[in-house]
Amino acid sequence: MLIDRDVAIPTRDGTPVLADVFRPDDGGPVPVIASIGPYGKDVHWPDRYPLYDLVDNNEHMVWETPNPLWWVPRGFALVRIDTRGTGKSPGRLDLYGPRDAEDFHDVVEWAAEQPWSTGKVASSGISWLAMMGWRVAALQPPHLAAVIAWEGSSDFYRECAFQGGLYSNGFIDFWWDRQIEPQRTGPDGDDWREVLPQHPLLDDYHRARATDLDRVTVPVLSAANWGALHLHLRGNIEGWRRAASADKWLVVHTGTHIDPYYADWAQELQLRFLERYLSDRTEAMDGVPPVQLAIRHGRDVVWRDAPDFPLPGTQWRELYLGAGTLAWDPPTSGSATYPATFDTAPVSEPLELTGPVALRLWLTADRDDLDVFARVQHLDTDGEPIPGVGPQGGPVPMAMGWLKASHRETDPELSEPHRPWHPHDREVPLPHGEPTLLEVEIWPTSITLAPGERLRLELVTGDSDLGMMAHDHPALHRSAEGAVIHVGGEHASHLLVPVIPRSAPV
Numbered sequence: 001m002l003i004d005r006d007v008a009i010p011t012r013d014g015t016p017v018l019a020d021v022f023r024p025d026d027g028g029p030v031p032v033i034a035s036i037g038p039y040g041k042d043v044h045w046p047d048r049y050p051l052y053d054l055v056d057n058n059e060h061m062v063w064e065t066p067n068p069l070w071w072v073p074r075g076f077a078l079v080r081i082d083t084r085g086t087g088k089s090p091g092r093l094d095l096y097g098p099r100d101a102e103d104f105h106d107v108v109e110w111a112a113e114q115p116w117s118t119g120k121v122a123s124s125g126i127s128w129l130a131m132m133g134w135r136v137a138a139l140q141p142p143h144l145a146a147v148i149a150w151e152g153s154s155d156f157y158r159e160c161a162f163q164g165g166l167y168s169n170g171f172i173d174f175w176w177d178r179q180i181e182p183q184r185t186g187p188d189g190d191d192w193r194e195v196l197p198q199h200p201l202l203d204d205y206h207r208a209r210a211t212d213l214d215r216v217t218v219p220v221l222s223a224a225n226w227g228a229l230h231l232h233l234r235g236n237i238e239g240w241r242r243a244a245s246a247d248k249w250l251v252v253h254t255g256t257h258i259d260p261y262y263a264d265w266a267q268e269l270q271l272r273f274l275e276r277y278l279s280d281r282t283e284a285m286d287g288v289p290p291v292q293l294a295i296r297h298g299r300d301v302v303w304r305d306a307p308d309f310p311l312p313g314t315q316w317r318e319l320y321l322g323a324g325t326l327a328w329d330p331p332t333s334g335s336a337t338y339p340a341t342f343d344t345a346p347v348s349e350p351l352e353l354t355g356p357v358a359l360r361l362w363l364t365a366d367r368d369d370l371d372v373f374a375r376v377q378h379l380d381t382d383g384e385p386i387p388g389v390g391p392q393g394g395p396v397p398m399a400m401g402w403l404k405a406s407h408r409e410t411d412p413e414l415s416e417p418h419r420p421w422h423p424h425d426r427e428v429p430l431p432h433g434e435p436t437l438l439e440v441e442i443w444p445t446s447i448t449l450a451p452g453e454r455l456r457l458e459l460v461t462g463d464s465d466l467g468m469m470a471h472d473h474p475a476l477h478r479s480a481e482g483a484v485i486h487v488g489g490e491h492a493s494h495l496l497v498p499v500i501p502r503s504a505p506v
Contacts, residue, residue: 001025001072006088009081011106013099018088019107022060022068023077029118031145031278032111033071034079035125036104036132038086038095039063040183049258056262064126064258070267076274079111086183093189095180096156096209101135108136112143120278124148124270126261127232131160134239138215146277147216148270150223150261153235154242156209157202157424163230163471164402164441165424166371167197170463170470171231197473202424213239219247221273223266226254226296226446227389229400230469234443237309249273249285250309251292252446254301257391295354296398296446298378298386310355310444310498316418318494319344319455321361321487326457326495333489338363338480342457343379351449355498356418357399357442359457362486362493364436365405368429370480371471373460374401374440376495381452397458401442402471404478405430408438415439418496435491442495457495459485 002025008016020041024030039048045061060068068078084103085093094100104123112119121143123133130152137147153159161168176193199205220243224236233252240250251269253260260266269288276284289305306312322331326344359374376399378386387395406427414421420439430436449455461481464470471477487493 001068002027009107009110011084011103015084015091016089017081017084017091017103017107019079019081021077021079022072023116024072024075027116029116030075030077031118031274032077032079032121033066033124033274034081034104034107034111034121035065035123035129036081036083036107037064037125037128038083038093038183039128039179040087041080041082042087043183064129064261066124067262074271075279077111077116079107081107082183085185085189086180087185090185093184095190095192096131096135098208101132101139104132104136105139105141108141108144118278119143120145122146122148122274122278124150124274126150126258127152130232131235134211134213134216134235137218137220138212140215140217144218146219146221146274148221148223148273149236149239151225151228151232151236151257153232154211154213154239155235156211157206159231159235161196161206162200162202162424164372165200165404165407165422166402166471167200167473167476168230168469168471169197169473169476170466170468172196174468197476200476201426211239213242214244216243217245219273219277220245221249221251221270223251223253223260225257225260226252226294227396228257228391229388229396229443237444241309247277249288249290249292253294254296254389256389256393293354293446295352295448296388297448297450299389310418311500313501314355315499315501316496317499319457319497321457321485321493321495323487326455330492330494331488333491334487336485336487338483338485339458339460340485341459344455346381346452346454347449349451350502352447352500352502353449353455353497354446354500356444357401357498358418358420358496359401359440359442360494360496361438361440361459362435362491363405363438363480363483364433364486365430365480365483366432367478369404369406369427369478370430370483371462371478372403372405372438372440372480373463373471374442375399375458375460376442376445376447377456377458378447378449379454379456383454385456396466398447399442399445401440403438403440405436405438405480408436410439418498435486
């Protein structure tokens with residue numbers, strides 16, 4: 001393997017970004033896999049996150065990037081770039097801004113012109129690297145041939161910064177302290193911990209970081225994780241659904257945030273995909289279904305192939321909130337006080353719920369605003385939660401959703417019954433003392449209840465118990481405690497769930 005360190009790649013404004021290039025030692029032209037990020041192209045994996053026990057933790061492994069010792073022997077060059085203003089790249093830090101995306105565009109075109117390149121370039125990597133894949137694809141560099149977006153958001157406002165309009169300070173603070181500050185080359189540039197709280201609406205700051213998925217036309221392999229509940233899951237599914245690409249595949253798996261990308265099955269799938277679009281092996285993706293889902297049975301999974309997502313044949317059914325209950329039949333009119341918990345009766349036969357979930361919640365409050373936190377739990381026969389696998393392997397709910405009440409307006413053209421779409425471009429105060437409908441998007445899930453098990457909906461006042469997932473910024477959080485939840489009658493609050501018929505293929 002030939003390794004070129006600290007290669008200066010020119011960009012359109014004259015400021016270079018620095019890269020490491022790994023390529024086969026025969027020197028022949030090969031296709032290129034590129035990744036750009038702010039985590040330090042030279043930072044060896046164990047120096048960043050020793051808690052992850054990688055299967056192949058060799059000296060060239062860097063956080064969330066492709067493994068050179070796996071890809072180069074298979075005939076690919078890897079180009080690993082430091083984001084402008086981080087690592088060894090000079091310039092002003094403008095994370096996820098227009099210039100950040102333009103730099104990646106210029107890197108793609110530079111890589112395509114090198115004598116060791118065939119002229120075909122793909123983006124690949126986990127998380128931030130996948131997010132940048134969506135971004136660069138929307139800019140349509142001529143030599144970008146494919147994108148592997150592995151657990152990477154495609155909607156900055158809704159998935160990274162303000163889920164349901166609630167500021168994700170727990171994650172932003174953790175991530176900036178742990179990932180960005182150690183790699184910054186200087187004080188120049190925005191600090192999200194200071195800037196984001198000043199932009200609670202989807203304004204020009206966020207629009208500059210929005211990805212136009214209608215312009216994503218290259219082939220896409222999008223991989224989501226059911227446990228990536230407040231950062232990437234929605235982005236990979238929405239990115240796949242809304243991308244204009246004619247050729248696109250969706251995989252939804254389970255496990256930690258890291259392990260699946262490097263698993264044998266995943267790397268073999270990535271290889272088939274890249275050989276199809278970078279090496280002209282036209283048959284390489286033959287037989288790969290458009291959608292592959294890990295259907296969850298507790299913490300066990302059974303893989304299912306499908307032609308689309310949500311799954312064809314899904315029966316969208318309402319589970320009505322009652323006096324601590326969730327039931328298929330609406331109750332008589334009544335009310336509950338926020339926070340509250342609602343359980344189904346034990347199911348008498350297996351019940352699979354796979355797909356997006358939505359909550360239509362009628363509330364009355366005596367304040368201008370409040371924050372709704374919704375959790376969906378899978379309960380065993382003893383009434384104990386069966387958790388999902390979180391990003392670092394710990395327990396998480398099976399699904400979550402959020403909504404700031406003043407952001408309750410929906411876009412009728414983009415909304416679907418199972419996935420309301422909130423513009424988040426203005427605040428509308430709650431009318432005091434009047435029942436008001438809140439349509440809460442709950443991110444997609446897969447839950448299979450065995451006989452005797454139950455489903456639970458929890459409406460809680462916060463999520464600080466989830467650590468870095470918390471939305472509890474002291475200046476922005478508005479408690480819903482004491483609000484009246486309406487059930488039954490003309491204000492029948494309900495959970496819309498995706499019931500998969502038992503005849504569905506497994």
